[in-house]
Amino acid sequence: MPSEPLYIQIKQYIERKIDQGHWPVGERISTEMELTEQFSVSRMTVNKAIRDLVGEGKLERKPRLGTFVKRPAEKAESPLLDTRNIAQEVATRGKSYSCVVIKHQSIHADQTIATKLGVMLGSTVYYSEILHKENELPIQLECRWVNAKYAPEYHHQDFSKVTPNEYLTANCPMTAVEHTVEAIMCGDNIGRLLEMNAQDPCLLLHRRTWSDDKLISSALLYHPGSRYQLSSKIEL
Structure with a gap:
């Protein structure tokens, strides 16, 4: 059993999908509801994982459209x-x-x-x-x-x-x-x-x-x- 908190596991899953090219820049990722059902967790847990990735500049939310993979910012x-x-x-x-x-x-x-x-x-x-x-x-x-x-x-x-x-x-x-x-x-x-x-x-x-x-x-x-x-x- 993974020892990381559930939101970290979900966050790492999203990052792997991005790194492996399944969700390229500009692609919409799975919805919060879809991830909630996939991982059998609360929507709050999924929301925490996504909020962290938005804060790190890896994802961006677009009202009424969903959450999308963001182009990496210049370091x-x-x-x-x-x-x-x-x-x-x-x-x-x-x-x-x-x-x-x-x-x-x-x-x-x-x-x-x-x-x-x-x-x-x-x-x-x-x-x-x-x-x-x-x-x-x-x-x-x-x-x-x-x-x-x-x-x-x-x-x-x-x-x-x-x-x-x-x-x-x-x-x-x-x-x-x-x-x-x-x-x-x-x-x-x-x-x-x-x-x-x-x-x-x-x-x-x-x-x-x-x-x-x-x-x-x-x-x-x-x-x-x-x-x-x-x-x-x-x-x-």
């Missing part, structure tokens, strides 16, 4: 091997950038953060948590820890007006960057902020940056897998 993209200002990236795509500063505080490094930043346990570090948006849709959750010794004014910046990347690039020019990427399930908290379901895939970029021999910051950058992609280009 936002960032270079994997670069550290560009996300506000400039969004503007370059011709979209509107905005952000929400969730946290911006001075903290004492625990064992994990001390290891990430190469500082002593209990050292003062700065932490910022910012939700970046493109046309009001979240595309990145940035959780960043900064060595207070090397960027003492970081804590006093207004990150609703300047991004952490922009400030650090101007004041601690980056000479080395470390990147690690992994795919994760976003979970409840990240999903709520990125407007995703807890079971949806999320791209997580671990980034550490140096200025000369100084380790300046360590960041976790969460991206919705359905709306974002990372790319790289290597000259041979």
Whole structure:
């Protein structure tokens, strides 16, 4: 017996039908009543599955006509091997950038953060948590820890007006960057902020940056897998 909730099973069934080409772009899918009878569930359960797929941009409802497969939206993209200002990236795509500063505080490094930043346990570090948006849709959750010794004014910046990347690039020019990427399930908290379901895939970029021999910051950058992609280009 599948362990997933019924609405997830129905959602996965619809996604498989789309991926396998049974329901191409522009095709009307089965009605809610048909899916209700097929899976022997309540109409509310079917409606939940369809609403999720509409919210993810995979389906669209047309009044009095039904629910149709939607053409995939163009994904936002960032270079994997670069550290560009996300506000400039969004503007370059011709979209509107905005952000929400969730946290911006001075903290004492625990064992994990001390290891990430190469500082002593209990050292003062700065932490910022910012939700970046493109046309009001979240595309990145940035959780960043900064060595207070090397960027003492970081804590006093207004990150609703300047991004952490922009400030650090101007004041601690980056000479080395470390990147690690992994795919994760976003979970409840990240999903709520990125407007995703807890079971949806999320791209997580671990980034550490140096200025000369100084380790300046360590960041976790969460991206919705359905709306974002990372790319790289290597000259041979």
